[in-house]
Amino acid sequence: MVKLLxxxxxxxxxxxxxxxxxEGIRDIETLKRRxxxxxxxxxxxxxxxxxxxxxxxxxxxxxxxxxDTELRxxxxxxxxxxxxxxxxxxx
Amino acid sequence: xxxxxxxxxxxxxxxxxxAYYLAKEGVKDIHVFEEKYLGFGSxxxxxxxxxxxxxxDVHIKLMKESIRRWLSLREEISxxxxxxxxxxxxxxxxxxxxxxxxxxxxxxxxxxxxxxLDRDEIRDLIPIELNDVLAALYDPMxxxxxxxxxxxxxxRKLRELGVxxxxxxxxxxxxxxxxxxxxxxxxxxxxIQVNEHVVIAAGVWSKDLLGKLGIKIPLKKDPHHLLVTExxxxxxxxxxxxxxTGSYIVQHETGSLLVGAExxxxxxxMSLRYGYLKKAVTxxxxxxxxxxxxxxxxxxxxxxxxxxxxxxxxGAVPFIENLVTATGFxxxxxxxxxxxxxxxxxxxxEGKPRIPETKELRLERFEEGKxxxxxxxxx
Numbered sequence: 101m102v103k104l105l106x107x108x109x110x111x112x113x114x115x116x117x118x119x120x121x122x123e124g125i126r127d128i129e130t131l132k133r134r135x136x137x138x139x140x141x142x143x144x145x146x147x148x149x150x151x152x153x154x155x156x157x158x159x160x161x162x163x164x165x166x167x168d169t170e171l172r173x174x175x176x177x178x179x180x181x182x183x184x185x186x187x188x189x190x191x
Numbered sequence: 192x193x194x195x196x197x198x199x200x201x202x203x204x205x206x207x208x209x210a211y212y213l214a215k216e217g218v219k220d221i222h223v224f225e226e227k228y229l230g231f232g233s234x235x236x237x238x239x240x241x242x243x244x245x246x247x248d249v250h251i252k253l254m255k256e257s258i259r260r261w262l263s264l265r266e267e268i269s270x271x272x273x274x275x276x277x278x279x280x281x282x283x284x285x286x287x288x289x290x291x292x293x294x295x296x297x298x299x300x301x302x303x304x305x306x307x308l309d310r311d312e313i314r315d316l317i318p319i320e321l322n323d324v325l326a327a328l329y330d331p332m333x334x335x336x337x338x339x340x341x342x343x344x345x346x347r348k349l350r351e352l353g354v355x356x357x358x359x360x361x362x363x364x365x366x367x368x369x370x371x372x373x374x375x376x377x378x379x380x381x382x383i384q385v386n387e388h389v390v391i392a393a394g395v396w397s398k399d400l401l402g403k404l405g406i407k408i409p410l411k412k413d414p415h416h417l418l419v420t421e422x423x424x425x426x427x428x429x430x431x432x433x434x435x436t437g438s439y440i441v442q443h444e445t446g447s448l449l450v451g452a453e454x455x456x457x458x459x460x461m462s463l464r465y466g467y468l469k470k471a472v473t474x475x476x477x478x479x480x481x482x483x484x485x486x487x488x489x490x491x492x493x494x495x496x497x498x499x500x501x502x503x504x505x506g507a508v509p510f511i512e513n514l515v516t517a518t519g520f521x522x523x524x525x526x527x528x529x530x531x532x533x534x535x536x537x538x539x540x541e542g543k544p545r546i547p548e549t550k551e552l553r554l555e556r557f558e559e560g561k562x563x564x565x566x567x568x569x570x
Binding site (some may be wrong): 123124126127129130131132134136139140141143155172177178179182183184186187188190 | 228343359487566
């Protein structure tokens, strides 16, 4: 059974583990841009939280973040939810 | 790690390409230092357009060479994508049409095969509501390369080649004595000796680091907005520019549309402006009403690092023999990265660049008042 971490971009837990392992990715910002995890319509609302929850399991002690007091969580960029472009069109 | 052979400051396209061409020549012990994650600066925020159709011979000649590198890089580095889908400038006034006819002839004389398209030819190329478009300039040699795919493909390749990439590691100082960069200071406390060269390719932040060495570079941070939509069916291959307003639209392989617009804000102001969204959508939907149904996914701001003549600074700096820099690309750093990376490699290994035009990008031109000319800036 495939476990999907990111439903918008269809990224499986396996793929996440694979790039962490093979490419030595040690932070969520890079993980996000490497796999497009959190770059779909949900804006990371679900998948980034899932990664945070699984953080020790995914990154273990090799995490780049471990020396910091807080995790580097990607910024939420507006809009909160996707908005059709016609909203912005001047009449 | 007490010492390194080559220290590259900046994990953007310029720094990574420099590391790549050096590593390809067999140079060992290359270290790239990035303050945040790779591409945090301008590379990860740019639209990914690549063109040689400029209005200055320096830009044209270097970009012709850069496009040749883009074509070979996509064979050399797996996962790196570059597609030659062209650029299209929509021209809406008689003056613009006349200017671009001349521009095209000039570009042709330098080997860039741009040509004017009439309304029917434009319609054959893309699905467009022509409205007030009188004609267009088309550059079939130009293209696009997804910046994120570039970053990860190059990151993988560099790791294979043995280059060390230090993410979240800030170079806060360069120590110079007797005209030579001796060491770098990392995260304000750790000193690392540099045996060969220091490369400063830190985009807008190069100014701060060089400033500490007493080297003044005329660089302005110019924030530009960009928006991305949800995936949409592939409908527009070339990057299309509305010349009169400097707005542009490009669709990447993922299907996402990026729409940019000129929306001047004060230097260093990274806040998002609603006015930009209105302008970008209003102008581009006039020609591509299809986009009105797509959803806005994200909007962000990235910097152009702009010099007084809109040309970059590439090469050695005065009075420090083993320090080279490449910055001030004025919105063109990503597209120029392959040739600039290779030229920095040449400067480091052979003492000088191989392309005569690179020499014109030296820092001293600003003090000497010998500015270069360019008039085809947009977005």
